Amino acid sequence: MLKTPIYMDNQATTRCDPRVVEAMLPYFSETFGNAASRNHSFGWQAEEAVDKARNQIAALIGAKSKEIIFTSGATESDNLAIKGIVEFYREKGNHVITCVTEHKAVLDSCRALERLGKASVTYLPVDKYGMVDPDAVRNAITDKTVLVTIMYANNEIGTVHPIREIGKIAKEKGIIFHCDAVQAVGKIPVDVELDQIDLLSMSGHKIYGPKGVGALYVRSKGPRVRLSPIIDGGGHERGMRSGTLNVTGIVGFGAACELSGKEMPEEAARLKELRSRLQAGIFERLDEVYLNGHPTERLPGNLNVSFAYVEGESLLMGISDVAVSSGSACTSATLEPSYVIRSLGVNEELAHSSIRFGLGRFNTAEEVDYVSDRVTREVKRLREMSPLYEMAREGIDLKSVQWKS
Amino acid sequence: MAYSDKVLDHYNNPRNVGSFAKDDANVGTGVVGAPECGDVMKLQLKITDDGVIEDAKFKTFGCGSAIASSSYVTELVKGKKIDEAMAIKNTLIVKELNLPPVKIHCSVLAEDAIKAAISDWKKRRGAASPAAPADKAQQG
Numbered sequence: 001m002l003k004t005p006i007y008m009d010n011q012a013t014t015r016c017d018p019r020v021v022e023a024m025l026p027y028f029s030e031t032f033g034n035a036a037s038r039n040h041s042f043g044w045q046a047e048e049a050v051d052k053a054r055n056q057i058a059a060l061i062g063a064k065s066k067e068i069i070f071t072s073g074a075t076e077s078d079n080l081a082i083k084g085i086v087e088f089y090r091e092k093g094n095h096v097i098t099c100v101t102e103h104k105a106v107l108d109s110c111r112a113l114e115r116l117g118k119a120s121v122t123y124l125p126v127d128k129y130g131m132v133d134p135d136a137v138r139n140a141i142t143d144k145t146v147l148v149t150i151m152y153a154n155n156e157i158g159t160v161h162p163i164r165e166i167g168k169i170a171k172e173k174g175i176i177f178h179c180d181a182v183q184a185v186g187k188i189p190v191d192v193e194l195d196q197i198d199l200l201s202m203s204g205h206k207i208y209g210p211k212g213v214g215a216l217y218v219r220s221k222g223p224r225v226r227l228s229p230i231i232d233g234g235g236h237e238r239g240m241r242s243g244t245l246n247v248t249g250i251v252g253f254g255a256a257c258e259l260s261g262k263e264m265p266e267e268a269a270r271l272k273e274l275r276s277r278l279q280a281g282i283f284e285r286l287d288e289v290y291l292n293g294h295p296t297e298r299l300p301g302n303l304n305v306s307f308a309y310v311e312g313e314s315l316l317m318g319i320s321d322v323a324v325s326s327g328s329a330c331t332s333a334t335l336e337p338s339y340v341i342r343s344l345g346v347n348e349e350l351a352h353s354s355i356r357f358g359l360g361r362f363n364t365a366e367e368v369d370y371v372s373d374r375v376t377r378e379v380k381r382l383r384e385m386s387p388l389y390e391m392a393r394e395g396i397d398l399k400s401v402q403w404k405s
Numbered sequence: 406m407a408y409s410d411k412v413l414d415h416y417n418n419p420r421n422v423g424s425f426a427k428d429d430a431n432v433g434t435g436v437v438g439a440p441e442c443g444d445v446m447k448l449q450l451k452i453t454d455d456g457v458i459e460d461a462k463f464k465t466f467g468c469g470s471a472i473a474s475s476s477y478v479t480e481l482v483k484g485k486k487i488d489e490a491m492a493i494k495n496t497l498i499v500k501e502l503n504l505p506p507v508k509i510h511c512s513v514l515a516e517d518a519i520k521a522a523i524s525d526w527k528k529r530r531g532a533a534s535p536a537a538p539a540d541k542a543q544q545g
Contacts, residue, residue, distance in 0.1 A: 274490040311443055349443075352443040386464060389466075403438065404437065
C-alpha cells in the first residue's frame with residue numbers, strides 16, 4: 001500500500017537509516033563519555049567509538065583515519081577549508097578559484113573573504129549542463145592562487161564535475177584542491193588519492209546518517225595540508241576544530257558511511273533505474289519539458305526538470321502529498337529563482353519552472369509511478385490555466401513580447 | 406509555509422478560468438507581469454456599453470497566491486461598474502485571501518490587471534481615459 005506523503009527530496013536531506021539509529025542508541029545514555037576525557041573508561045569508550053567511525057568514514061573516501069576532522073556539518077567543513085586555507089597560506093598568495101554553481105557555503109565563504117580584503121576570487125562559469133571546464137581552471141591559475149574549490153556533484157541539478165581532471169591540474173600546479181563532496185560521497189565512487197583531492201567536505205544527513213555532524217578530510221602527506229582553525233578552544237581534532245565531539249552523531253555518521261560504501265553499486269543501479277522510470281513517465285506524457293543538468297554525468301538519484309509555462313511553486317502546491325523542491329523564486333528565502341539553473345543560460349522562465357526530484361534509498365517504483373502520474377496531471381491542469389501556454393499555442397514567440405511588470 | 410484555506414480553495418477550484426475572443430469589442434484584456442519574474446496574469450473583462458462588467462475570465466502563470474488573487478478578482482469585479490472596479494485596491498485582496506507579506510506582490514499584480522483590462526477596453530472603444538495607466542503588455 002502506498003503511503004503519503006511521499007518523500008522525494010533526498011538531496012535536501014535523507015531519512016536516518018534504522019540501522020544507523022540502532023548503532024547510535026547506546027551512545028546517548030550508556031556510552032556517553034567525552035571522547036577527550038583521557039583518564040577514565042567513559043572517555044576511553046567514547047574515543048574508541050569515535051576512532052571506529054573515523055575508520056569507517058576514511059575507508060569510504062580512500063583516506064587515512066587521522067585525516068578526518070569532525071565538524072558540525074558540511075557548511076562548517078566548507079567554511080573551515082576555504083577560510084582556513086586562505087588564512088594559513090596568506091603569505092603565499094590570496095587568489096581562490098571556484099565556480100558559479102557551488103553551494104552557498106562555498107560561495108558565501110569566498111565572498112566573506114573578498115569583503116574582508118583577504119582574497120580575490122575567480123568564479124568560473126559552467127556549460128549548459130552545469131559542468132566546469134578543467135581547462136578554464138588551468139587558465140585561471142595565477143602565481144597568487146592558493147586554493148581551487150570545486151564541488152564533486154551539484155545539489156540542484158546533479159551534474160558531476162570532471163573532478164579527477166581538475167585534481168590533476170591542481171596537483172601539477174601545486175595548488176591545494178578542496179572539493180565539496182556532500183552530494184557525491186556514498187552515492188558514487190570518491191577517492192581522494194585517485195581524484196587528487198587535498199580537502200573534502202562531507203555530511204552525515206545526506207547519506208542516511210544524522211544531522212549536525214560532518215567532516216573535513218585534510219590531506220596529511222603529499223602535500224601535508226595545514227590550515228588555520230575558525231573555532232578556537234580546547235584544541236580537539238589536531239587543533240583544527242575545537243569543541244567536544246558529537247560522539248553519538250559521529251557513530252551514526254560512521255555507520256552510515258559503512259552502509260553506503262557496501263551498498264553503493266546496487267543502490268546506484270537501483271536509483272538510476274527508478275530515475276529513468278520517472279523521467280520516462282514524465283517525458284512521454286508531456287511536451288516542452290526540459291532536463292536540467294547533464295544527461296549522463298549526474299548523480300544516480302537526481303532528476304531536475306523544467307516544465308515550461310508552469311510556475312514551480314504552483315506545481316508543488318498541486319502535488320502537495322509529494323515532497324520535492326523547486327528552483328522557483330517563490331520557494332526560496334531570497335525571492336530569487338535558482339542561481340544554479342540560471343547559470344545554465346536557459347530562459348529565466350525555466351528557472352521558475354524547475355522541479356528537483358531527489359530519489360533515495362527508501363523510494364519505491366510504486367512511489368515513482370504515483371509521482372509521475374500526479375505531476376503529469378497537475379502540469380496539464382496548470383497549463384490550461386497558463387496564459388503563456390495559450391500564447392505559445394497561438395504561435396506567439398514569448399521572447400518577442402515586451403512584458404511590463 | 407502554510408497556505409490559507411481561501412488560497413487553497415481558489416487554487417484547487419479556480420473560478421472563471423479561460424479566455425474571451427480578443428477581437429470582441431466589448432472585451433478588455435490586461436496582461437501584466439513577466440515570465441522571468443515568475444508571474445504573468447491575463448485578465449479579460451466583458452463590459453457592457455454603459456460600463457458594467459458582466460463577465461470576467463483569467464489565466465495566470467504564477468504561484469498559488471497569484472492564481473488565487475486573479476481567480477478572486479474575477480468574482481469581485483463581476484457586476485461592478487468600471488469606475489468601481491478601478492477603485493479596487495490590492496489590500497482588499499490581501500485581506501480576503503489572507504496573503505502573507507511575501508505574497509503581497511501577487512495582489513498588486515491582480516489590481517494592475519484590472520486597471521490594464523479596463524484601460525484596454527477604453528482604448529479599443531476609442532475613449533481612452535488619460536488617467537488610466539497603459540500597462541498592458543504589448544506584443545512587439
